[in-house]
Amino acid sequence: MRRVWPTTVRARATAGACAVVAVALGLASFTLLNLLEANLLRAAQSDARRQAETVAQLAAAGRLDRVRAPARGVDFIQVVGADGRVLFASLNLVGAPPLPPPGPGVPGGRFHTWTGRPLDGEHRQRVVQVVTDTPDGPATVYAGASLRDVDAADDTTAAALAVGVPLLLATVGLVTWRVTGRALRPVEAIRAEVAGISDRDLHRRVPVPATRDEVAHLAQTMNATLDRLEASGARQRQFIADASHELRSPITVVRTQLEVALAVRDPELWPELIGGALEDIERLQHLAADLLLLARIDAAQPVAAVRLDLTALVCEAARTRAGDRVPVHLSLEPGVEVTGTGLWLSRIVTNLVGNARQYAESRVDVTLRTTGSAAGARTAVLEVVDDGPGIPAADRERVFERFTRLDDSRSRDHGGAGLGLAIARDLAAHHGGTLTARSAARGARLVLRLPTAHGTART
The missing domain is CATH 3.30.565.10 (Histidine kinase-like ATPase, C-terminal domain)
Structure with missing residues (x-):
């Protein structure tokens, strides 16, 4: 996974955005297809149910001869008696065997729904069956609605999603890549500038973009850090120069006194010369102790x-x-x-x-x-x-x-x-x-x- 996962921020942002959008589009497409099919199936079932209930009312009154052709949206009608005899059939089912019996049913408002292919057509059928009492005994009314519109809508929507989702993902990836690259361009400029700054040119500063966003705040913080580094370097150089100057004077005096003591052959003058040298050495000791203490303080112990x-x-x-x-x-x-x-x-x-x-x-x-x-x-x-x-x-x-x-x-x-x-x-x-x-x-x-x-x- 580490070898496959992108290593740059730009690539990771693009991959992450594409992954999130892909998941969201997948869930949205699945939900859309299911909702579309459910709504179309509900509409087809409603048409078939109304037709079946109308025919059931006519059958209960013994007036099957008054049944008209299937209404719009309904493909066929068939009425089957309890003995399996076809009592009525629409023109497209004339001579066809009866549909499978529904099993025991209670006359009245009970009905059953299933999906089948009673006409051996290209499209599925939503079949509604209603059990009713007729003068000749119980009968089952079948009304079927074609699902060609549902199948066509599913196919069209699936094809549109199959083309649109990759295009949308490609667009999201391209836009994220461009936007991330533009957003990270100032960061790269800051990195390049900082990489070129050495201890000899701490006066250089990173460019601050005019966006007033987090990158601009980063650049300002980086420049403030460089200000502190430059000031610290200047203080250190000044400290070294001052310390060198302070140490040079007593060292020079001690050396002069020792050279004079070495050149003078009169032992009576040696105590005075050596005493002066000791005073300067004591001053050097105090100065060295002070410098050491300052170093410890600067180390922030x-x-x-x-x-x-x-x-x-x-x-x-x-x-x-x-x-x-x-x-x-x-x-x-x-x-x-x-x-x-x-x-x-x-x-x-x-x-x-x-x-x-x-x-x-x-x-x-x-x-x-x-x-x-x-x-x-x-x-x-x-x-x-x-x-x-x-x-x-x-x-x-x-x-x-x-x-x-x-x-x-x-x-x-x-x-x-x-x-x-x-x-x-x-x-x-x-x-x-x-x-x-x-x-x-x-x-x-x-x-x-x-x-x-x-x-x-x-x-």
Whole structure:
């Protein structure tokens, strides 16, 4: 069956349409022939019955001599007595033997119908027999109607169906083939275009037909997917370029320091040179760790469904930085629980607090609260505010881009590779939350929102 069944959508659609129409036409033809024959037989039987009942009434009155020639539609009449003697016969049955007796019958309105060939003609006969009482005893009246019209109608209808059904099937197949081919032509154009798109020309797009149907929606979805692939490729290339640039600078510095240490013969200068090289190596380690974390985030690894105390986690993150030059002031709602990975949530808080302390002048305020109805889903809101130079309104989205450093006070001189806030936002989104930069009276205000353990967390 697999070898016989068509493999293309166009051929399968055509074969399916033809099969359905063939079955429907077969049932319709069978029903039509049966209904036509039943109606014609009923009409012929009605004519014969009326004729037989009329003759039976005359026979019951003893007036068979008053029987006229068969009416229109009736071929013959014969009246047979109980002793098998023919009491009356139409001209075309004169001298013919009596028809077979019907068997025991009750005089009156009883009659019997069968199909036979009493005249040995080409066509069938519908014969009606009526039993009645006559002055000479019981008698049976036979009236037969020819079925030549029924046979002719059956033959004509069957011949018309034999010619018309194949022609109709051929028409259905041809129309389905053409219509399916025209409908699938845009799909083939989409397939050909997608097949020709490589990783170097993701700017190409598939043609969108003007039909506004499912094929047009498919083309639009395909173009949207290509947009995402192009944007992802551009981000990846930019990420590689930025990472290469960030790695090149410390590597160059380390190499220079080591070359100087190798050229200097004074042992007293070696600790200073080696110490500087170690600082740059530590910076490389942090950068490599950040890049690895970003790779894991981009891989969309699922978040572990672990219930965590966000209040305790924020306290721990602030305590680990107690020795920094700017103190952190905490205002935390107790018992705020979220669902996620403790290491990654700690990294979010550490990055936010570290970024604030890096640019703050005298203090950093960390506030944790929950919002939402008590019966419904609640949201944990963490705000980190510093009193530094702040973030301009035009840069409040750009500051979350990877390897982004703002000019002036938030410059390269303050250190860092520009990945802290980008990592924090990606981790927040991975936990079903958001991280945004908001306006503040002074300095920068970063707002983290996470669904609480009673809400819904993204996995």
